[in-house]
Amino acid sequence: LFLKEDMMDEQARCIETLIELHRGTPRQGPGDIGFSEHILTLLPDLPDQPRIADLGCGTGVAALHLAERFQVKVRAVDFARGFLEELEKRARQRGLGHLVDIVEADMGTLDWPRPCLDLIWSEGAAYILTFEGALKAWHPLLVPGGVAVISELSYFKENVAQPVRDFFDEGYPTAGTEAENSAIAQSCGFEIIGTHRLPTQAWWDNYYGPLKKRMKIFEDSDDPVMQAVLQESTTEMELLRDHGSDYGYSFYILKAV
Numbered sequence: 001l002f003l004k005e006d007m008m009d010e011q012a013r014c015i016e017t018l019i020e021l022h023r024g025t026p027r028q029g030p031g032d033i034g035f036s037e038h039i040l041t042l043l044p045d046l047p048d049q050p051r052i053a054d055l056g057c058g059t060g061v062a063a064l065h066l067a068e069r070f071q072v073k074v075r076a077v078d079f080a081r082g083f084l085e086e087l088e089k090r091a092r093q094r095g096l097g098h099l100v101d102i103v104e105a106d107m108g109t110l111d112w113p114r115p116c117l118d119l120i121w122s123e124g125a126a127y128i129l130t131f132e133g134a135l136k137a138w139h140p141l142l143v144p145g146g147v148a149v150i151s152e153l154s155y156f157k158e159n160v161a162q163p164v165r166d167f168f169d170e171g172y173p174t175a176g177t178e179a180e181n182s183a184i185a186q187s188c189g190f191e192i193i194g195t196h197r198l199p200t201q202a203w204w205d206n207y208y209g210p211l212k213k214r215m216k217i218f219e220d221s222d223d224p225v226m227q228a229v230l231q232e233s234t235t236e237m238e239l240l241r242d243h244g245s246d247y248g249y250s251f252y253i254l255k256a257v
């Protein structure tokens with residue numbers, strides 16, 4: 001969710017409310033396991049036992065997939081305890097508890113040894129630090145040749161419709177085209193291996209669909225923060241419905257040079 005400036009004043013309350021709203025949803029941002037699996041087939045070679053982190057993991061849809069697929073311990077980082085508790089439960093249920101290292105921390109200021117990772121995975125979370133801020137913070141964590149897979153809201157054309165421009169100018173003013181984001185990645189020390197657009201349908205099937213069901217539960221809430229979050233979510237969904245060909249999430253496959 002792209003919070004407006006005036007909602008940032010109440011950031012802590014908004015985050016609590018977002019956690020409550022997303023409780024039980026399969027994921028907290030747009031994505032698709034089948035698509036992630038496709039991305040994984042496109043990665044440059046990784047060591048046999050890659051050191052992996054999922055940054056801004058939420059309830060860990062990617063962390064769990066990566067742990068299962070690579071059979072290595074994945075560091076799953078988020079600062080929202082509520083999401084991490086859910087991740088812990090899901091990991092146990094899937095018999096993956098021993099392969100997920102849950103880290104409650106600010107993903108922008110990780111004090112890990114540098115370098116310490118072969119693969120950074122981050123879906124729908126880099127924007128919180130800005131794409132550039134995230135890449136600057138995370139590049140030193142990767143070994144030379146290490147890989148980052150980062151999904152980032154991206155404009156699919158130079159001249160997006162005015163409602164799209166207005167919405168993101170307010171909620172995410174540094175949003176850019178894939179070419180602009182690729183240039184940022186290069187300036188942060190990455191080689192671009194590929195840029196791949198998440199199909200828009202995945203937003204509806206895996207993110208907005210389950211979220212809509214949760215929104216119904218809270219529609220009569222008398223909490224003004226919840227009402228503001230519901231309104232913002234509805235506006236965001238209408239924007240995608242009307243202008244889904246102008247923007248979306250692109251997965252950037254980046255190699256640290």
Ligand SMILES: C[S@@+](CC[C@H](N)C(=O)[O-])C[C@H]1O[C@@H](n2cnc3c(N)ncnc32)[C@H](O)[C@@H]1O
Nearest residue numbers: 027028029056057058078079080106107123124
């Ligand atoms: C849109 S959700 C994406 C979650 C997950 N990657 C997914 O795709 O389902 C963004 C996540 O980033 C987390 N987050 C936001 N700012 C953070 C920070 N500074 N450090 C760690 N996690 C953060 C939020 O708690 C949330 O779980």
